[in-house]
Amino acid sequence: MNALYSLLAVLALVLAGFACGQGAPARMVLATFVPYAAFAALLIGFCWRVARWAFVPVPFHIPVTCGQQKSLVWIRFAKIDNPSTRWGVVSRMAAEILLFRSLFRNNRARLSGGRLILGESASLWLCSLAFHWTLLLIMLRHLRLFLEPVPAFVNALERLDGYFQIGVPPLYFSDVILVSAMTFLLFRRFRDPALRYLSLFSDYFALFLLLAIAVTGILMRYFTRVDILSVKQFALGLAAFRPGASQALSALFLCHLLLVCALAAYLPFSKLMHMSGVFLSPTRNLANNSRSQRHINPWNAPVKTHAYVEWEEEFRDKMQAAGIPLEIENETEDAGNARTN
Amino acid sequence: MRDRVWIFAGLAFFVAALTCPAWYAVANGKASNKSKPPNLELPANQKECVAPAGTMRAAHMQMLIQWREDVVRHGDRRFVAFNGKVYEKSLTRTCLGCHNKEQFCDRCHAYSGVSDPYCWNCHNDPQTVAGSRTRSTP
Ligand code: HEM
Numbered sequence: 181m182n183a184l185y186s187l188l189a190v191l192a193l194v195l196a197g198f199a200c201g202q203g204a205p206a207r208m209v210l211a212t213f214v215p216y217a218a219f220a221a222l223l224i225g226f227c228w229r230v231a232r233w234a235f236v237p238v239p240f241h242i243p244v245t246c247g248q249q250k251s252l253v254w255i256r257f258a259k260i261d262n263p264s265t266r267w268g269v270v271s272r273m274a275a276e277i278l279l280f281r282s283l284f285r286n287n288r289a290r291l292s293g294g295r296l297i298l299g300e301s302a303s304l305w306l307c308s309l310a311f312h313w314t315l316l317l318i319m320l321r322h323l324r325l326f327l328e329p330v331p332a333f334v335n336a337l338e339r340l341d342g343y344f345q346i347g348v349p350p351l352y353f354s355d356v357i358l359v360s361a362m363t364f365l366l367f368r369r370f371r372d373p374a375l376r377y378l379s380l381f382s383d384y385f386a387l388f389l390l391l392a393i394a395v396t397g398i399l400m401r402y403f404t405r406v407d408i409l410s411v412k413q414f415a416l417g418l419a420a421f422r423p424g425a426s427q428a429l430s431a432l433f434l435c436h437l438l439l440v441c442a443l444a445a446y447l448p449f450s451k452l453m454h455m456s457g458v459f460l461s462p463t464r465n466l467a468n469n470s471r472s473q474r475h476i477n478p479w480n481a482p483v484k485t486h487a488y489v490e491w492e493e494e495f496r497d498k499m500q501a502a503g504i505p506l507e508i509e510n511e512t513e514d515a516g517n518a519r520t521n
Numbered sequence: 522m523r524d525r526v527w528i529f530a531g532l533a534f535f536v537a538a539l540t541c542p543a544w545y546a547v548a549n550g551k552a553s554n555k556s557k558p559p560n561l562e563l564p565a566n567q568k569e570c571v572a573p574a575g576t577m578r579a580a581h582m583q584m585l586i587q588w589r590e591d592v593v594r595h596g597d598r599r600f601v602a603f604n605g606k607v608y609e610k611s612l613t614r615t616c617l618g619c620h621n622k623e624q625f626c627d628r629c630h631a632y633s634g635v636s637d638p639y640c641w642n643c644h645n646d647p648q649t650v651a652g653s654r655t656r657s658t659p
Contacts, residue, residue: 223539227532234528324634326542328549339636348586348638405579408633409558419542428575459531 183370186384190392190439197396197438201431210434211425215418218441225448230456241475244463246285251471264469276464280309304368311361314354315390317341318397321354325408325415347402355398362391382450389443396436406433559632564619571602571615585612585640612644622646 200206247258261281263269275281288301321337324330342350366387369379400406410428417423447453459465492499492507499506537544570577572584588610591597600608600615608615620626623646630637 223536227536230528230532234525323542327545328632330631330634334634335636338634342636345639348582349635405583407575407578408635409578409629412633413558415542416546420546421543428578456532456535460528 182379182381183384186381186388189385190388193389193439193442194392194396194435197435198431200438201429201434207425207429207434210438211414211429212423214438214441215423218445221445222447225445226453226456229448229453230460233457233460237479238462239477239479240462241466241470242462243466243468245468246282249468249471263467264472265467269465269467273459273465277458280305280312283308303364307361307364307368310357311365314358314361317354318352318358318394321352325412326419328412328416349401351402355394355401358394359391359398362387362394366391385446386450386452389439389446393436393439393443396432396439400430400432400436404430404432406430559628560624561628562621562624564621567619569604569606571600571606571608573603582638585616588612612640613647617647621648623649 197210200210243263245258245262247261248255249262250257250264257264259268260271260275263272272281283305284302286301286304288299290297290299317337321334321341323334324338327334338352341352341354343353344351366384369375369383369387407428407430410426411433414424414426414429488507496506577584588600592610598610600610602608627637
């Protein structure tokens with residue numbers, strides 16, 4: 181049901197995009213007001229959420245690690261999976277953010293002939309890695325529409341992506357990889373009953389929305405075609421705060437635009453905020469040095485204590501009189517040398 | 522506490538990256554001029570192309586690849602345009618007979634970030650090769 185509702189929500193957006201592409205007033209609203217509103221929502225919402233996270237106290241030292249901790253010199257320890265220094269943490273975070281290290285550990289449990297079998301399951305890791313990297317590549321390539329003159333690295337990315345020069349305009353491999361990876365990620369949720377039960381509206385919505393963006397983009401590039409000249413003028417106009425919608429912008433382009441705006445406005449309020457949250461996970465970004473360094477909770481309330489030494493001091497006379505053995509036998513002989521067992 | 526500096530530095534970096542088109546326009550000066558289209562030199566000798574301007578802008582690359590297919594694989598060089606006019610399917614003679622590669626093709630490709638298409642692996646530009654039409658003019 182969640183899948184169906186989110187698919188319907190995305191389809192409604194697609195229809196709205198096409199409908200807006202028809203009438204002139206709707207085109208104006210969609211090409212001028214909507215992008216700014218969505219972008220403002222993205223910027224303000226994003227900053228607001230990160231700022232709130234920045235002020236959340238992290239009183240406890242709680243790294244969650246996956247390797248041998250640093251202890252005695254002759255025990256080899258996992259420098260990256262169980263970091264003890266700041267550089268170790270930096271490498272661990274880099275492995276997490278750039279390579280999805282923890283997702284690589286994903287495995288599958290199944291019963292076979294009454295025995296539990298744990299197996300490797302790299303497909304989720306591989307597909308999400310492929311999806312995220314190609315998404316980044318596609319967004320960087322889109323800079324050619326927003327920057328004038330086009331920076332050399334954007335041209336280089338474009339050439340790399342269309343390296344095999346298949347078809348005209350050249351097929352981007354990132355498009356093929358993105359759509360295949362997302363299709364896998366979607367079907368992964370459908371296939372496994374347990375996962376289907378766990379999947380929420382927002383899980384499907386993000387996937388369907390991104391898929392719809394990719395599909396409209398691909399239709400525009402390889403099938404219906406679009407006038408890049410007027411798209412670029414439009415995009416540069418947006419960036420220079422002089423928006424204007426040319427008649428040459430097709431309904432499909434406006435649809436692509438509306439979907440992107442929906443994504444931008446939705447992002448700060450959704451699970452997609454993991455893009456900044458991953459940096460702020462205290463279970464990942466702390467060094468596991470709580471054995472070698474004492475971390476005191478700075479918010480600890482002062483607690484009134486009365487240790488045994490103090491207690492013995494208080495009742496020394498009475499204990500001596502009653503013949504009860506004392507930890508510190510004679511105050512004058514070994515003063516302050518509390519013996520502990 | 523100590524980490525707040527890093528968090529806000531990261532946030533500032535993200536915001537700067539997201540708003541880079543606006544800064545880029547300012548940095549390159551004359552933000553007002555930049556959204557003007559490139560100055561594309563139009564042919565002086567012709568009023569009309571082989572298809573309406575809108576179609577040419579959006580889909581000339583598909584037409585060219587179709588022409589290549591027709592000429593190289595099927596030996597078919599006759600192109601009947603939308604208005605009934607007949608053209609020869611030839612990049613060098615028909616397209617570049619009117620258009621200037623550098624002031625038309627290249628300018629717009631640079632503007633829209635299209636890397637040099639591989640047409641020029643075989644074709645030369647008749648206007649820079651100083652009248653010589655000795656090399657490949659398929
Ligand atoms: C999250 C943001 C976006 C995603 C994921 C996305 C995705 C895509 C994809 C997958 C394509 C297919 C061709 C390619 O890979 O280049 C595409 C094409 C296109 N997109 Fe986007 N897009 C996004 C944002 C935008 C924005 C903001 C604009 C407009 C200002 C835009 C305008 C276009 C245009 C004009 C094309 C056709 C390019 C061509 O014909 O070569 N896109 N998009």
